[in-house]
Amino acid sequence: MSSPNPSDTNLTRTTTVQETMPAQKASAAQRVVPRMDTSPLHGLWALTVRDLRKWYTNPYQLLISLIQPIVWLGIFGKALNFTSFISASGATVAQQQQILLSTFGTTSYFSFLSVGMLASIILFTAAFSGMSVVFDRRFGFLNKALSTPVSRGAVVVSKVLQSGIRALIQSGMVLLIAVVLGMDTSAFSVLGILGAFTLLFLMGFALSSLFVTLALRSSDWQTQMAIINLLNLPLLFASNALFPTKIMPAWLQDVVKLNPVSYAIDGARQLLLGSPGTNSLVVDFGVITIFAVVLTSVGVVMSWKLLSK
Amino acid sequence: MEMITEGTPMGRAEPIIRVENLAKSYDGKTKAVDGVSFEVKEGEVFGFLGPNGAGKSTTIKMLTTLLVPSSGHAIVCGYDVHKQANDVRRSVGIVPQDYTADEDMTGLANILLCADLYGLPRSDSKPHAEELLNLVELQDAQNRKVKTYSGGMRRRLELACGLINYPRLLFLDEPTLGLDVQTRAAVWKYIRTLKEEYRMTIFLTTHYLEEADSLCDRIAIIDHGHIVKIGTPTQLKEGVGGDVIVVGVKETEPDMSEQISKVSLVREVKRTGNDYRIKTELGEEATPQIMDIIRSNGLHVTKISLTKPTLDEAYLELTGRTLREEETNRWAMMSQRVTMARARS
Numbered sequence: 142m143s144s145p146n147p148s149d150t151n152l153t154r155t156t157t158v159q160e161t162m163p164a165q166k167a168s169a170a171q172r173v174v175p176r177m178d179t180s181p182l183h184g185l186w187a188l189t190v191r192d193l194r195k196w197y198t199n200p201y202q203l204l205i206s207l208i209q210p211i212v213w214l215g216i217f218g219k220a221l222n223f224t225s226f227i228s229a230s231g232a233t234v235a236q237q238q239q240i241l242l243s244t245f246g247t248t249s250y251f252s253f254l255s256v257g258m259l260a261s262i263i264l265f266t267a268a269f270s271g272m273s274v275v276f277d278r279r280f281g282f283l284n285k286a287l288s289t290p291v292s293r294g295a296v297v298v299s300k301v302l303q304s305g306i307r308a309l310i311q312s313g314m315v316l317l318i319a320v321v322l323g324m325d326t327s328a329f330s331v332l333g334i335l336g337a338f339t340l341l342f343l344m345g346f347a348l349s350s351l352f353v354t355l356a357l358r359s360s361d362w363q364t365q366m367a368i369i370n371l372l373n374l375p376l377l378f379a380s381n382a383l384f385p386t387k388i389m390p391a392w393l394q395d396v397v398k399l400n401p402v403s404y405a406i407d408g409a410r411q412l413l414l415g416s417p418g419t420n421s422l423v424v425d426f427g428v429i430t431i432f433a434v435v436l437t438s439v440g441v442v443m444s445w446k447l448l449s450k
Numbered sequence: 451m452e453m454i455t456e457g458t459p460m461g462r463a464e465p466i467i468r469v470e471n472l473a474k475s476y477d478g479k480t481k482a483v484d485g486v487s488f489e490v491k492e493g494e495v496f497g498f499l500g501p502n503g504a505g506k507s508t509t510i511k512m513l514t515t516l517l518v519p520s521s522g523h524a525i526v527c528g529y530d531v532h533k534q535a536n537d538v539r540r541s542v543g544i545v546p547q548d549y550t551a552d553e554d555m556t557g558l559a560n561i562l563l564c565a566d567l568y569g570l571p572r573s574d575s576k577p578h579a580e581e582l583l584n585l586v587e588l589q590d591a592q593n594r595k596v597k598t599y600s601g602g603m604r605r606r607l608e609l610a611c612g613l614i615n616y617p618r619l620l621f622l623d624e625p626t627l628g629l630d631v632q633t634r635a636a637v638w639k640y641i642r643t644l645k646e647e648y649r650m651t652i653f654l655t656t657h658y659l660e661e662a663d664s665l666c667d668r669i670a671i672i673d674h675g676h677i678v679k680i681g682t683p684t685q686l687k688e689g690v691g692g693d694v695i696v697v698g699v700k701e702t703e704p705d706m707s708e709q710i711s712k713v714s715l716v717r718e719v720k721r722t723g724n725d726y727r728i729k730t731e732l733g734e735e736a737t738p739q740i741m742d743i744i745r746s747n748g749l750h751v752t753k754i755s756l757t758k759p760t761l762d763e764a765y766l767e768l769t770g771r772t773l774r775e776e777e778t779n780r781w782a783m784m785s786q787r788v789t790m791a792r793a794r795s
Contacts, residue, residue, distance in 0.1 A: 174616040175570060175571055176571075177540060177568055177569040177615070178570075178571070179569060180569075183566075183567075183569040184566050184569065187563055187566035187567065188563075191552060191555070191563055194554075194555070198554065280550065281546060281548030282551075284516060284546060285550035285564070286567055287516055288514050288515065288516055288544045288546070289539055289564065289567035289568050289615075290536045290540050290568060291567040291569075449517070449518055
């Protein structure tokens with residue numbers, strides 16, 4: 142590692158310095174600097190688009206993410222045939238319909254489960270949003286972003302936003318698949334669909350904030366996987382995604398009431414299936430909005446602290 | 451910590467970087483940087499030379515606002531790195547040690563993303579990005595995804611990204627880590643261009659002695675979080691004891707030691723047989739003078755050699771160790787290995 146020829150380098154250096162000292166070229170790197178946008182939101186959309194582009198230019202990722210809900214709907218949803226359970230008891234068709242309606246809020250368990258699956262794919266997409274923070278930290282991109290004047294909050298919000306947008310598009314696809322597989326569309330309306338997806342987007346936003354915040358300090362994906370596994374299934378099972386709350390034991394019902402996922406699903410079932418619902422739509426929207434605002438704010442505040450060491 | 455910006459004393463330019471007792475410790479114990487103070491003048495290439503784990507990257511991260519100093523303060527481009535972090539970020543360019551470009555995006559898209567993060571308007575950043583890609587000779591590859599780039603191309607792309615915000619001051623963290631000789635020479639060429647044509651101030655860290663020697667106007671040798679010495683490469687080398695000239699003379703008599711030591715640059719003369727071993731400053735200037743003295747006494751010179759001290763020797767003398775790869779923390783080593791592996795891809 143020694144200098145090959147120190148006197149040589151010495152000579153070149155003296156001559157070059159002498160040659161160039163007087164001239165000052167005003168070109169590419171040092172011209173009049175254009176005014177930089179200093180708003181706290183600058184760069185937010187650029188960061189969001191960067192993540193979204195990775196996703197939509199990789200069709201495999203999109204297809205794989207759709208397999209899970211298809212399995213749930215196509216196999217689990219079709220296998221769990223409540224109509225035949227009940228008809229085995231000898232009830233009349235009218236009675237069967239009545240039992241299903243009072244239990245699920247609809248006569249089709251498949252339709253009931255479909256709305257749960259819309260929420261489920263959002264939950265899973267949100268859970269992995271933290272992973273992209275981990276990889277950005279790992280591959281140095283996070284440090285690059287942090288060395289620019291982009292606001293720390295924008296780094297967090299862009300992750301949340303991209304995850305929310307992805308979740309929304311994926312759940313739209315799940316809805317199409319569900320309809321193809323036999324979901325009841327009789328209660329569909331434009332307003333209802335818009336309302337349901339607003340709820341689902343807010344839920345995705347809230348959950349992504351939670352997972353992104355948990356990942357802010359982490360640089361290893363194993364920990365992140367553990368967090369995802371720890372939170373994901375409890376959030377799914379302790380909600381009304383797969384079964385109605387009222388058939389659960391009392392202690393579990395209390396947990397389900399605390400789980401924000403239940404509120405998004407409850408509202409979406411009212412809007413898409415015309416089910417009676419546990420809460421009024423106002424309560425569902427209110428809880429999800431508060432949940433989203435609080436968790437995003439926590440994420441932004443934590444980013445000021447956790448993204449600088 | 452008062453703000454030291456405007457109001458420079460008459461006749462003396464305010465340094466572009468001023469660091470006073472800057473320190474960073476983790477968990478209140480491990481001191482990565484332990485009270486360093488230095489100044490960097492506008493227009494110079496200033497290098498931090500030291501082994502892995504000496505505190506080079508930690509210092510650069512504090513100066514570029516990625517780490518908050520535990521104590522002391524630093525003024526960069528007239529702004530306090532802690533209190534005016536966003537102003538510092540807007541005024542400096544950074545080329546990190548890692549490859550940070552997004553591999554799934556094209557080179558051009560990567561630079562434009564950087565521009566967006568600085569809040570530069572697209573009307574300006576598009577032509578500027580293309581200009582910079584020309585500068586680093588990546589114009590032909592600008593629409594290819596970065597995952598198809600070689601290590602050298604990635605390094606050049608990082609350099610272009612670091613220049614997108616028209617910085618007055620550019621930070622380069624181990625700019626040639628893991629690069630092959632040819633690519634390293636290319637990166638050196640760009641660094642010289644930036645200094646000479648664009649009059650940019652450059653702060654770089656390196657653990658390659660020849661890099662510090664050939665690029666830097668001044669070098670700070672850093673070891674265990676302390677600055678051991680600051681000086682020009684020549685000063686550091688001369689600190690070791692100057693150049694050594696060995697002259698062989700045909701005749702044994704008379705003894706020329708006395709006369710040679712009268713040359714003003716010569717510090718010490720030792721004679722062994724017919725050879726004179728002369729320690730001197732500015733060997734190139736002293737050599738002809740010594741030749742003249744010997745010849746004017748009617749003697750014949752049979753051989754002559756001039757050896758300049760290397761930065762290696764200076765480093766050894768100042769730190770008591772040779773500069774080599776040392777175990778630091780596992781994470782830093784791993785990340786560096788990843789960088790080196792990608793440089794060679």
